[in-house]
Structure formats: structure tokens, C-alpha cells
Amino acid sequence: MTVQTVHFSRGIPPLEAIPSTAIAEHTSAVLAAEPDRVFQYAPIGRHTGDQELREQLGKFHSVDPDRVFVTNGSLQALDLLAAHLLRDAVEPQVLVEAPTYDRAVQIFERHGAQVSGVPLRHDGVDLNVLRERLRTKVPAFVYVIPDFQNPSGVTTSEDKRRELVRLSAEYGFTILEDIPYRELRFSGTAPTRLGELAESTDGAHVLTIGSLSKVLSPGLRVGYVIGPPGTPHALAALAESTYLSPAPLLQVVAARALANGLIRENTEHVRRLLRPRHDAAVEAVRQTLGDVHLCVPEGGYYISVHLPIRTDEESFLAAARKDGLALTRGSAFYPADSAPPSGTVFLRLPFQALDGEEFAEGVRRLAAAAERAA
Ligand SMILES: Cc1ncc(COP(=O)(O)O)c(C=O)c1O
Structure with missing residues (x-):
């Protein structure tokens, strides 16, 4: 046998x-209604993504659309952010949860980071170890996947989130929170997004990375970054010097899927x-x-x-x-x-x-x- x-x-x-059939129907409707928009280059000059999509993503996360930058999947967001945050750093260190998402580590290392792990417990990183590390060296950034972490399934508790954000303010490092699974909660209540906590914490700096791969389709390759308005502009400059913009058609399809409730x-x-x-x-x-x-x-x-x-x-x-x-x-x-x-x-x-x-x-x-x- x-x-x-x-x-x-x-x-x-x-x-x-x-939802392939529904996405295909939306795509046909977009192609019929707006061929000029989706078959032309996106506007250049610090283009941060399709305006309609940024508005929808802003609404979804209750943030100003000026704070949203659209990428080809969240992996590209990780790549651009690593390029942006590590550009001028000398012997930059990046702290990650151990274990963590392997592709993220590869990306950070490709941009010259020395990646170091902080042990992950059932409710988030070990804060005692993190504090010890911070006293020795302040990293360029700390990367966390606070909701249903890949690979462990761990969710960072509300208390640990508050302390992480407080430490970001105290030591002056950036936190990257990567949240592709956040919406897929089956029971219990969601702790606050780190980016939201940072808004009420003076001096804290959190950049949020989101993705539509797990709530709509990974094939559309729609990811995004939420940060202070300066971040989308800096990332747009990097994008413009390589691929100009994500595909307009896929962004408009994603925007419609958010607007009409499909997502x-x-x-x-x-x-x-x-x-x-x-x-x-x-x-x-x-x-x-x-x-x-x-x-x-x-x-x-x-x-x-x-x-x-x-x-x-x-x-x-x-x-x-x-x-x-x-x-x-x-x-x-x-x-x-x-x-x-x-x-x-x-x-x-x-x-x-x-x-x-x-x-x-x-x-x-x-x-x-x-x-x-x-
Ligand atoms: C934590 C994490 N970040 C990023 C990604 C990549 O997602 P995307 O399809 O948006 O590039 C994944 C995919 O599995 C993931 O688990």
C-alpha cells in the first residue's frame, strides 16, 4: 500500500x-470600465500607490491614506523597508523573534544586517532578554509578527505590546510589525495593533506591514506599509528607481474588493x-x-x-x-x-x-x- x-x-x-470567481468578475468589470487607467503607467513623482486603494486601506485601518504605501506583496515591503532603514547604518543589527519568518531574515541579511534572535515565549518575545540586548546595543529595528506568528502561531500579549512600544520610545529604535494573519482570529479578542499603540506614546516609532494575501488572494501581490507620511515618500523614491509602481490593474481590483465588501x-x-x-x-x-x-x-x-x-x-x-x-x-x-x-x-x-x-x-x-x- x-x-x-x-x-x-x-x-x-x-x-x-x-474567492477566485468573484475576483474574476471584479477584474472584468474594472477592465470594461477603466481600461485607460489600468493599462497606462501609474503617475510618476513619488507615487505611493493607487489613490483609491490607499483610501480603502486607510479606511480599513482607520489611518490617513497619506500614511499608506502600496507594494507588490508584503515581502517587497520588507525589502524596501530594510533598504530604507539600513541605508546609512554602520554594522547594523536587527533583532527578530526566535523563531521567526525565514524569508524576512534572508532579506535583512541581504541588506547587510546582523540578525540576532530574541527567544519567543507563548505570549511574545522574552522582554528580559530584549532589555538586556538593548542595554548593549540599540538595533536599527526590531522585527515582530505579533498576530498568529509565522512559524509558531504565537500572539504577542497586550502587556508585551505596550512594553515593546515603550522601549521603542525609550531607546529610539523602530519596530516593524508584520501582520498578514491579524484578521484571521477564530476566538478571543485581538490585542491592539502596535502601530496604534505608538500613536499615543511619545517618541515611539512603529511601521506596520500588511498584506491582502491571506484575506483575498496572494496572486494579486498586494501588500502595504503604514507609517508616518515621510516613510511612504522615502519608499516611493526607492520604488521609482527600480519598478515604478505595482501593477495598476491589480491595485484597482484590490481597491474594489475592499470597497464592496468582498474582503x-x-x-x-x-x-x-x-x-x-x-x-x-x-x-x-x-x-x-x-x-x-x-x-x-x-x-x-x-x-x-x-x-x-x-x-x-x-x-x-x-x-x-x-x-x-x-x-x-x-x-x-x-x-x-x-x-x-x-x-x-x-x-x-x-x-x-x-x-x-x-x-x-x-x-x-x-x-x-x-x-x-x-
Ligand atoms: C509573516 C509573513 N510576512 C510576509 C509574508 C509574505 O506575504 P505576501 O504574500 O504579502 O508577500 C508571509 C507569507 O507567508 C508571512 O508569513
């Missing part, structure tokens, strides 16, 4: 979370779709693996574990692969100076694309592999 592989690998939306409706649909998958995943991990998960996520795509093993990660992953498990290498989510607790492997277990039975089967295989490797 051939064993079907269970994929605990990529964190991409399942097809049933993307709101689809976000509710995704929450209804993913909540049972989340609940089944939490249950399966608890029952089969015990108390090894970093947190109960309450939203997003990921639950994660520190799984005790006695072999090395490489051999464990190879053995798991033979047992029909596709896993992402957990150590890749740690910056070079950090690692999971000794004697454990870190595993990100995305639940967004698996039904309860598939997830439970994957976790049973994981338990068997861990037992052999224990």
Missing part, C-alpha cells in the same frame, strides 16, 4: 479560501473554514504529542511544537519523510545565533490546508517518528 504523504510544509492559502465577506468565510481545522489540530497535538506546543494559536495558519528527540534534526526529518511526512526544517526559522531548546526539534505544523483527520494522521506519524528518535 502506498502511503499518502501528509504535508506539514508550506503556509499558503488553500484554494477554497480564495470582509471572504475574511469571515476563511475564519469559518479554518476554525474547525485549528480546533482539530490543537486537539490532535494535545492528545498525541502532549504538552509540547508553544501556544494555542486561536487564529492564523500555524501551530508549532518543540518535540524532544535524541537524534539530530537531519536524521529525524529524513526518517519522517520515509514515514510519509513532509516537514519544513524547523532550524531554518531561527537566525544564526539562535536555536530551539537543546534536545528538541522545532516543527511548524500548518493546519490551514488539512482537514482534521489528515492533520491527526500526520501527528500520529510524527509521534511514531519521535518515539523512534527518542
Whole structure:
């Protein structure tokens, strides 16, 4: 009998979370109504994105549209912000949660940063370690994913958010908050966005990075930055010297999807779709693996574990692969100076694309592999 592989690998939306037919209809309507607008270059001269989209995003986040800059997906926002914030820094240091989103670390390093990890707890970064680091060196910026973090599923608590923002003011560093999963909360209440907290904290500096990839479609490649008006202008100068602007058509489609409620409706649909998958995943991990998960996520795509093993990660992953498990290498989510607790492997277990039975089967295989490797 051939064993079907269970994929605990990529964190991409399942097809049933993307409202393709509705997006196609909007796109046809936009093409018919505004061909001149979407087939021409966007205006040049510090262009910060399609005006209608910036207004809609401003409304969505209750901020002035002048504070919004549109990018080709939030990865490009990370790249431009790294270029902007690290440009004049000498031996710049960037602090990140450990574990964190691996692509972000690669981007920061490409721009010359020395990336250092601050251990992540069930409710956000370890503030004692962070304070110690700040006393030694003030980083160019601190990068956090405060809502349903990729890869761990951790949400930073309200108290830790307030302290992070206070520390930003005290030490004078910028916080980048990356929030692609924020809207995908299945239970509990959302803590305040760091950018919002910064508005009432003198001297604090927070830049928010958002994305429509998980609430509408990753294929439209719509991401954005919210910051003080100077930031969109600085980023526009960088954009103008490379790609001019994101594709006008995709921005107008996104603007319409915000304006006519498609994004709101689809976000509710995704929450209804993913909540049972989340609940089944939490249950399966608890029952089969015990108390090894970093947190109960309450939203997003990921639950994660520190799984005790006695072999090395490489051999464990190879053995798991033979047992029909596709896993992402957990150590890749740690910056070079950090690692999971000794004697454990870190595993990100995305639940967004698996039904309860598939997830439970994957976790049973994981338990068997861990037992052999224990
Ligand atoms: C934390 C985080 N930031 C950024 C991205 C990239 O998103 P986008 O599709 O907007 O480039 C992802 C994608 O998985 C992510 O998890």
C-alpha cells in the first residue's frame, strides 16, 4: 500500500479560501470600465500607490491614506523597508523573534544586517532578554509578527505590546510589525495593533506591514506599509528607481474588493473554514504529542511544537519523510545565533490546508517518528 504523504510544509492559502470567481468578475468589470487607467503607467513623482486603494486601506485601518504605501506583496515591503532603514547604518543589527519568518531574515541579511534572535515565549518575545540586548546595543529595528506568528502561531500579549512600544520610545529604535494573519482570529479578542499603540506614546516609532494575501488572494501581490507620511515618500523614491509602481490593474481590483465588501465577506468565510481545522489540530497535538506546543494559536495558519528527540534534526526529518511526512526544517526559522531548546526539534505544523483527520494522521506519524528518535 502506498502511503499518502501528509504535508506539514508550506503556509499558503488553500484554494477554497480564495474567492477566485468573484475576483474574476471584479477584474472584468474594472477592465470594461477603466481600461485607460489600468493599462497606462501609474503617475510618476513619488507615487505611493493607487489613490483609491490607499483610501480603502486607510479606511480599513482607520489611518490617513497619506500614511499608506502600496507594494507588490508584503515581502517587497520588507525589502524596501530594510533598504530604507539600513541605508546609512554602520554594522547594523536587527533583532527578530526566535523563531521567526525565514524569508524576512534572508532579506535583512541581504541588506547587510546582523540578525540576532530574541527567544519567543507563548505570549511574545522574552522582554528580559530584549532589555538586556538593548542595554548593549540599540538595533536599527526590531522585527515582530505579533498576530498568529509565522512559524509558531504565537500572539504577542497586550502587556508585551505596550512594553515593546515603550522601549521603542525609550531607546529610539523602530519596530516593524508584520501582520498578514491579524484578521484571521477564530476566538478571543485581538490585542491592539502596535502601530496604534505608538500613536499615543511619545517618541515611539512603529511601521506596520500588511498584506491582502491571506484575506483575498496572494496572486494579486498586494501588500502595504503604514507609517508616518515621510516613510511612504522615502519608499516611493526607492520604488521609482527600480519598478515604478505595482501593477495598476491589480491595485484597482484590490481597491474594489475592499470597497464592496468582498474582503470582509471572504475574511469571515476563511475564519469559518479554518476554525474547525485549528480546533482539530490543537486537539490532535494535545492528545498525541502532549504538552509540547508553544501556544494555542486561536487564529492564523500555524501551530508549532518543540518535540524532544535524541537524534539530530537531519536524521529525524529524513526518517519522517520515509514515514510519509513532509516537514519544513524547523532550524531554518531561527537566525544564526539562535536555536530551539537543546534536545528538541522545532516543527511548524500548518493546519490551514488539512482537514482534521489528515492533520491527526500526520501527528500520529510524527509521534511514531519521535518515539523512534527518542
Ligand atoms: C509573516 C509573513 N510576512 C510576509 C509574508 C509574505 O506575504 P505576501 O504574500 O504579502 O508577500 C508571509 C507569507 O507567508 C508571512 O508569513
